[in-house]
Amino acid sequence: MAATLKDVARVVGIHPATVSRALNPRTSHLVSPETVAKVRKAAEALDYVPNPMASGLRTARSHTVGVVIPDLTNPLFPSMVRGIQDTLTRAGYTPLLVNTDNHPDTEATVVGSLRARRVDGLIVATARREHPLLAELGDALPVVLVNRVTESTALPSVTTDEQHGIRLAVDHLVGLGHSEIAHLAGPTWSSTGHERAQAFQRAIRGQGLTPAKKPFPVTAWSVEAAREAALKMLRAGSVTAVVAANDQLALGTIEAARHAGLRCPRDISVIGYNDMPFMNLVDPPLTTVRVPVSDIGAEAARLLLSLLRDEAPSPVKHVRLTPELIVRGSTAPLR
Amino acid sequence: MAATLKDVARVVGIHPATVSRALNPRTSHLVSPETVAKVRKAAEALDYVPNPMASGLRTARSHTVGVVIPDLTNPLFPSMVRGIQDTLTRAGYTPLLVNTDNHPDTEATVVGSLRARRVDGLIVATARREHPLLAELGDALPVVLVNRVTESTALPSVTTDEQHGIRLAVDHLVGLGHSEIAHLAGPTWSSTGHERAQAFQRAIRGQGLTPAKKPFPVTAWSVEAAREAALKMLRAGSVTAVVAANDQLALGTIEAARHAGLRCPRDISVIGYNDMPFMNLVDPPLTTVRVPVSDIGAEAARLLLSLLRDEAPSPVKHVRLTPELIVRGSTAPLR
DNA sequence: GCTCCACGTGCAATCGATTGTTATCGTTTG
DNA sequence: CAAACGATAACAATCGATTGCACGTGGAGC
CATH class of the missing domain: 3.40.50.2300 (Response regulator)
Incomplete structure (x- = not known):
């Protein structure tokens, strides 16, 4: 059904190999400009489209x-x-x-x-x-x-730059007067979870604060996992702000807070990470670190x-x- | 690098064509069970994986x-x-x-x-x-x-079944006591926009009501387009409820209502369509028709x-x- | 006027799998 | 005893594009 190199060659009256060379920008300099022009025209007329399986087979790409x-x-x-x-x-x-x-x-x-x-x-x-x-x-x-x-x-x-992102979050909270800031960390098997947790420690110390108790890593990047971990975290000690390792975790934290009778942002501030779609429309609109x-x-x-x-x-x-x-x-x- | 049919054939000591037939469930009955077994074992050992470009070239699929x-x-x-x-x-x-x-x-x-x-x-x-x-x-x-x-x-x-979905929405609103219900319609070039608009007319009439004024079709399935159209719609006459043709349009409607000084759901009810992710977390949580x-x-x-x-x-x-x-x-x- | 080179093109092999046709073998049967 | 048969498997062609090599031509250089 579809035209092949051979068809184009027949129309122009030359060998298929020459058509191949003419059509390939990398090899077309080997063919005379006139022939190239004729081949191009004929290919166009037949609406020749190279078969990727054939070329792939030959070139192994x-x-x-x-x-x-x-x-x-x-x-x-x-x-x-x-x-x-x-x-x-x-x-x-x-x-x-x-x-x-x-x-x-x-x-x-x-x-x-x-x-x-x-x-x-x-x-x-x-x-x-x-x-x-x-x-x-x-x-x-x-x-x-x-x-x-x-x-x-x-x-x-x-x-x-996780380091930078987390610092932005921590600095923002400190600027708002918070000093009891906790981190809801992502799974430790993930480099992002790990790095953000480390960055949090550094940013907190950089502000002359001490990190809140122990880290609270969740087992999965999900709202549900976050809800449970956040509940434990909130019970563990007084916290006025949370930097969550991503937006799902932030949403889970807000739900957990609500469940614990805390209103966000009135009683507790929460920051997410990534800025997923619709994070401007959730309740409350999520402050977050936007990743390009x-x-x-x-x-x-x-x-x-x-x-x-x-x-x-x-x-x-x-x-x-x-x-x-x-x-x-x-x-x-x-x- | 990767093993081919020929490699497998060489190991078993038979012709590549036979290997092909042995490995293909549709043709393996043409090959003796013992050969098939030997071929399977050799293929496994060499970790033979058929080259889709080669077979695609030959079979044109x-x-x-x-x-x-x-x-x-x-x-x-x-x-x-x-x-x-x-x-x-x-x-x-x-x-x-x-x-x-x-x-x-x-x-x-x-x-x-x-x-x-x-x-x-x-x-x-x-x-x-x-x-x-x-x-x-x-x-x-x-x-x-x-x-x-x-x-x-x-x-x-x-x-x-758009008909059914829209009827669910309209019936719900009527059940809540609404009678001045408008439809923010999707683009008319889209069958979903068109069908939902028609379904709306039918559902409203089925409830013994008259459709609110004229239809309000938007030009695109976007929150922004919806905001403008919804503003016009709200100005055009008293409306206590809106069935939007999809969730984005519903979100735009809620924003427009807010802009016009109306609170949702206190002053106006809004229903979406599709139930996209996170529609349970927006403000207010969106009532919507869930599509599988x-x-x-x-x-x-x-x-x-x-x-x-x-x-x-x-x-x-x-x-x-x-x-x-x-x-x-x-x-x-x-x- | 001859050699040599460059350029353009043709030829043929190749990539790996599939498939129609043919060959082989052992067995059966008239 | 030869022909026929069924079941396996070998052979070879093919899919369409690419590419190393060979060939022919025309022009340049001596």
Whole structure:
């Protein structure tokens, strides 16, 4: 049905190989300009579209990139995926999206299916601090980590400056007069959870305060997990403000506070992290650290593309973007 | 690097063609059980994974499906996409996701890229009532519409019962004592906008009421567009309740009401449609018609898979799922 | 007037899997 | 005893694009 190189060649009256060279920008200098013009015209007329399976078979490159995320329905990821998609597509690559649901087994399966599809590279948003699989993958094909990183191996990554983000949050609260500030930490297996917790300690000490008791890490990045942990935290001691490790945890904290008879922001201030969609419309509108999610995706795609282009192995590169504080209604001056 | 059929054949000491037949469940009956067993073992040992580009080239099937959505960052779609992904993946197909941003030109481009990739079929969530491109596509390959349908041509589809959903909303409001109920309609180019508007008229008349003045269609499914249209609507006459054509429009309506000095639900009740994530956390928690978004996706994928399997053209099939009313805080009895 | 080179193009092999046709073998049967 | 048969498996062609190599032509240089 669809036209092939041979069809174009027949129309122009030349050999298919010449048509191939003429149409490929990298080799078209080998063909006379007149022939190139004729080939272009004929290809256009036949609406010739190269068959990626044929060229992929020959060149062993699929022009396809695997994108591994925990779960597309987590509102953090759609923007990131858009950033990735837009950048990859513009460069002629097709992203293949898979979800791991944060299960290492599922991850192994879906990554397997990506490799079966012969993806040229991977963008991985599911890194854990300990993550043996990633080391393996990094040896086999270009891999870029987004958002989270791993300690298992050195891989290029695009992340944000957690240190800075958390400091913005803490400084904001201190500026409002708070001194009894607690951190509801993310899962410790996640680099973001870990780094934000450390950044919190540093920021607090930087303000001449002492960290509230012990850290309160949750087991999952979910509203439900946060609710329970926050309840314990609130019972554990007097706290007038909470820096949550992400927006879900902040929402859970607010619910827990409400459950404990505290009103936010009147009795307790809460700050989130990420600024997911609709966080301006929840009750109360959430003060949060905004992460340039779409840019992270775009940057990761660019990084991977550069890896795919270069033959020579380049030094492992880390890109860090800067978050900003968005002040809304969930934080208020200490009364 | 990776093992091929030939490698497996060499290990077993037979011809590659036989290995191919042994490994393919559809042809393995042509090979003796003992050979099949030996082949399976060798394939396992070499960790042979078939090259989809090679088999796709030969069979002219990519085992790939295009999924065309307006915009992944619209919270309605991630769930739908998950439903599609999970179902397709289980069946050995890989979804290729593209965004059109509701631009027909962008759509033409991205659909073009899908066809260049030789997708075996399409799942399209961007149908407009007038949509010439869809007729063309439907002739060229299997296409299933989701959520929205078109009048340009008859294509299989998976949608919800708008009639029923809107009736649930209207009946709820009437039950609360409202009689001056308006509809903030979606764009008329969208079948959902159109059908919900018609369903509204019917439901109102079914309650023995008269529809409030004229319809108020917005130009886009956005909070901003809704805000403006809702302002005009509120000025146009007394209204105690609004059925919005989707959640974004409901949010815009609530903002407009607030701007006009009305409190929701005290002075005005508002109902949304879809029940996007976080609609339980906005202020006030949104009463809305919940659509089984993930099921829609899964059902569409199943429908497409059946089309891909059958050689014989089957009659065009339409699946309709039933929505339900979720009552929250944005509706209250008429005072 | 000859060699040599550069340029443009053709030729043919190749990527890995699939599939229609053919060959082989052991067995059965008239 | 030969032909026929069924079951396996080998052979070879094919899908469409790419690419190393060979070939021919025309022009430059001596």
